[in-house]
Amino acid sequence: MSKHAMSLLPRWCSRVFSVELNGAPFYFAVKEKHLGEDVPRVFREVQNRDKCYSVLVYCSRDRIKTAKFYGELKDKLLRDLPPECRLSPMSSFLPKVRDSLVKGYFLKGNSDTSSPIERLLSDLIQHDPVLVCSYSPAEDGQQWTQHMWSETASQVMDVAKGYYVVPSEAPEYHPSTLNIINSDVFYSFDEAYDVMKKCGDIIPEAKAVLELLPSRVEARNKPDFPVIVIEGLDATGKTTLTESLKDTLGATLLPSPPECLSPWRARFDQEPPLIRRAFYALGNYISADQIGLKGTKTPVIVDRFWHSTAAYAIATAVSGPVCNLPGEGSEVYCWPSDLFQPSLVVLLTLDPEERKRRLRNRGQGKTDEEEELDHNQLFRLRVEEAYRRISGPACVTVDASPSADRVLQQVLLLIRGKCHL
Ligand SMILES: Nc1ncnc2c1ncn2[C@@H]1O[C@H](COP(=O)(O)OP(=O)(O)O)[C@@H](O)[C@H]1O
């Protein structure tokens, strides 16, 4: 058994396991002794001939490698497993213990597929940073047990050392929230920079991004003029409004991520969240530098900024309904202390049907994430709620359904009230 597996074991029985079936999580724990608990739901629906497996990915010291490997593992499993084998996202965590989440996959096979699955898992355990367990009915046929695989023998360990699986309560918030800080959302330039720097060896484009970064984190000048950020989901009217504000106020308009990052954006959109979110986080620091420069001469309007970076990252890390998000007031919604704070952040909101109509009328291609927004109503609700919970500065919500001119007038009123323009 590897060093990593040994370090997980002492608290193995305190861990909770979560398997996500059709977007809904099912929780279970393991125990050495059985006290008549029910069989966890995820195993209740499994036929007696079936066998299940879990593959959990260790968080090695090299976070970049772990993040890349987790994505590649899914591709490998989907490619090499028998098509009848069902693959579901899985995780294991210590309740309320930050950074305790390990992610992986849960596999369900039957007696026909167990040989190819076990061959594949035996190979994985010998070459990759994974912990493999198998699940099967106990001898009495009433309970299910979990058996951890040994790396050296690449076989199931002594059956006597199997753990019983028992139901576990759902945690207060989605388990992914335990690992959001500095994995999905970065709260300082240095944290995001560190990820991008470590990517340099495997992603050549990361070096180009590093070269574009400002030499000083704090905006070089404190802008004399107001800086207004416009936020909202795609097609809520940000471009339309920011263009009008620019003309009406004689302001400078800055898109975010900044234009200088455009050549690299598609590349980083393919990367796992750790790398992709570091890219967007750094973009905000480049924008802050530009704001400092322009804001000494004119008001500045920014199309998306930190709210977008954090809200999309949090809403992607967590699945399911809005109540799975970290609670209001959680530290995950805090503004990075080293990032420039705009004078006003306006969040445009729109009825989903009207947003879809505007998207159709615009008729442009959408990013995968925006496609997801369309199909996954829960994701859209999570993004909007995360937007509302971010503080320092918090956003002011504006209904974007009236005509473009009425929306403009409404936002001008807010700006005049808040920024004395
Ligand atoms: N207030 C509005 N009423 C009706 N249509 C609008 C309004 N604001 C924008 N649109 C239209 O909706 C579409 C999306 O607007 P856009 O400004 O591109 O949104 P975003 O920049 O947020 O993606 C565009 O076709 C635009 O002309």
Ligand SMILES: Nc1ccn([C@H]2C[C@H](O)[C@@H](COP(=O)(O)OP(=O)(O)O)O2)c(=O)n1
């Ligand atoms: N400052 C920013 C700007 C955008 N992002 C991310 C958040 C989402 O993943 C996408 C949304 O950007 P996209 O260009 O698709 O949206 P618009 O067309 O501008 O409405 O970019 C970010 O993380 N930080």
